[in-house]
Amino acid sequence: MKFAVPVFPGSNCDYDMVNALRDILNVPADLVSAQATNLEGYDAVVLPGGFSYGDYLRSGAIARFSPVMAAVKDFAATGKPVLGICNGFQILTEAGLLPGTLQANRSAQFICQASELIIRNSRTMFTTAYENQTQISLPIAHGEGNYYCDAQTLAELRANHQIVFEYVDNPNGSIANIAGITNRQGNVLGMMPHPERAVETILGSTAGLGIFQSLLSHQREGAHA
Amino acid sequence: MTYLAKVTVTYKESILDPKGEAINDALHRLGYSNVQSVEMGKYFELKVTGNGQPIEEQVDEMCDRLLANVNMETYQIKIVEVED
Numbered sequence: 293m294k295f296a297v298p299v300f301p302g303s304n305c306d307y308d309m310v311n312a313l314r315d316i317l318n319v320p321a322d323l324v325s326a327q328a329t330n331l332e333g334y335d336a337v338v339l340p341g342g343f344s345y346g347d348y349l350r351s352g353a354i355a356r357f358s359p360v361m362a363a364v365k366d367f368a369a370t371g372k373p374v375l376g377i378c379n380g381f382q383i384l385t386e387a388g389l390l391p392g393t394l395q396a397n398r399s400a401q402f403i404c405q406a407s408e409l410i411i412r413n414s415r416t417m418f419t420t421a422y423e424n425q426t427q428i429s430l431p432i433a434h435g436e437g438n439y440y441c442d443a444q445t446l447a448e449l450r451a452n453h454q455i456v457f458e459y460v461d462n463p464n465g466s467i468a469n470i471a472g473i474t475n476r477q478g479n480v481l482g483m484m485p486h487p488e489r490a491v492e493t494i495l496g497s498t499a500g501l502g503i504f505q506s507l508l509s510h511q512r513e514g515a516h517a
Numbered sequence: 518m519t520y521l522a523k524v525t526v527t528y529k530e531s532i533l534d535p536k537g538e539a540i541n542d543a544l545h546r547l548g549y550s551n552v553q554s555v556e557m558g559k560y561f562e563l564k565v566t567g568n569g570q571p572i573e574e575q576v577d578e579m580c581d582r583l584l585a586n587v588n589m590e591t592y593q594i595k596i597v598e599v600e601d
Contacts, residue, residue: 349559349583349584350586353583353586357583386586392588393586393588393589395532395533395589396533396535396536397535398533398535399535400535400536400538400539438533440532440588440589441588442588465533
């Protein structure tokens with residue numbers, strides 16, 4: 293299974309992501325330019341955290357129009373996994389691949405801390421390695437992680453089991469304590485917490501590994517089917 | 518013909534504006550106790566060359582696609598003609 297990690301001007305979690313994939317999970321991963329126009333040969337895409345294009349205008353608003361995002365849209369339409377972490381989540385909402393918006397944190401402060409999450413859907417291709425309704429701790433680091441959507445969208449998210457992660461103690465004001473959601477098809481996941489920062493015991497936690505292990509077993513099962 | 522499009526983007530009424538609230542609090546600390554609320558928005562000036570297409574429609578589309586996030590923001594457009 294081969295991962296693509298698009299790099300935008302201002303991405304800053306791209307090397308952490310590639311390190312987690314290559315060195316910890318032993319899977320091939322390439323940094324891909326924001327100017328790239330095709331993602332052929334890749335099995336999964338991870339949009340990394342950071343401040344793409346300086347967060348000018350709104351976080352994710354400019355990155356959404358970079359050439360690689362057109363390729364990510366096509367890639368997502370084939371049903372292959374697309375994961376957006378932090379700024380990656382913000383880009384996915386701006387691009388319309390996920391519903392809703394990430395607003396400024398309610399406290400108006402940048403929040404950088406460990407965050408307790410509940411796994412609300414362990415049946416997605418990103419979460420089968422976790423037990424449903426269990427609690428994990430992942431780092432968060434964001435100024436604009438306050439998820440917002442209208443009431444109808446929230447009802448749809450609930451009805452289709454698209455809410456994957458919820459905060460135990462809501463740090464940022466997100467509606468319904470939402471920390472991560474998928475699209476309706478379940479192959480695009482956006483999450484504010486950073487699983488790539490929780491892959492080594494020496495760094496405090498390995499709770500993030502499950503996301504990538506889930507994707508790897510999803511790929512293996514697909515190959516046997 | 519050259520136009521100047523003046524675009525103001527603000528949050529929809531139902532949307533929380535933590536920056537505006539922080540500014541409101543700061544004004545109160547400065548003694549301006551009669552300030553009831555502060556809403557912080559964005560202001561853009563676009564210098565646009567006329568191309569035969571209705572300019573309002575073009576700027577409206579730019580707002581929908583990029584300048585505003587219509588999930589949470591609303592916008593107002595004023596267009597004036599300027600010297601080339």
